[in-house]
Amino acid sequence: MNARGIFSGVIVLLFFLQTTLSSCSDDDLKKAAALSANKVALTKDRxxxxxxxxxxxxxxxAKGFAPVLDKVSPKTGNQYQEMPKGVNIDFYGDQLAKTGSITSDYAIMKETEQLTVFKKNVVVVTDNMTFLTEELTWDQRQKKFFSPKGKMKRPDGSYVDAINFSAPEDFSTTSFEQASGTTYVKGDLDP
Incomplete structure (x- = not known):
């Protein structure tokens, strides 16, 4: 490259810098100073x-796996752990026999509130059911799971769509409202 080309490039660069810097008004700088004065800080460990x-x-x-785990510590507010790439948790009984699992595409664990919220394509599997939902909350204090709505499938093919789903930690029982679905009856119905 010759000296004339370098000189032209420097002039274009200086013009670009002058245009960019002059587009910042005093109002923008005051807003930035106000934000800086509040010292908004966020620490994120990945x-x-x-x-x-x-x-x-x-x-x-239980064993849990998350491809990415972010521990977030806001300067003010409560710490939380976020799993933006999802999570898979397997539950075990005696002799390490797998008794169930939870998977989701996203999860957040709020430490102070003792809540874990699973979101997007949430699937809960146990021996006697599969529960599908877009949001499931585990309340550690109450030792229960809650969901605003979802579909519960049984191994025999029956299913129920319902709202206000709740279950204890081991999913041994379930309760829900406004259910609709299909069920199968075994046995002889003739008199």
Whole structure:
């Protein structure tokens, strides 16, 4: 490149910088100073390929995996852990027999509130049912799961669409409202 080309490039660059800097008005700078004065701070720690094992009395109860786990600590407010690429949790009974699972495309764990919210393509699987929803909340204090609506399928092919779903942590029972669906009856119905 010759000196004339370099000189032309420098002039274009200086013109671009002058145009860009002059487009910032005093109002914009005042807004930036106000934001800076509030010292809005957010700390985010990212971990990749996270596996967590939960045990009680030296017995494994659950294993969870998240491809991405972000621990977020706002300067003001409560800490939370976010799993933007989803989560898979497997539950275990005696002799490490798998008793169920929860998967979702996104999850957030709010530490202070002791709530975990699973969102987008949430699937809960146990031996006696599969529950499909777009949002499921686990309340650690109440030891229950809640969902505004979803579809519960049984192994025999019956299903129910319902709202206000709730279940204990082990999904041994379920309750819901305004249900509709299909069920199958076994046995001889003739008198």
């Amino acid at each position: 971990s990749l390929g996270v596996e967590v094992i939960y045990s009680d009395s030296a017995k494994v109860k």
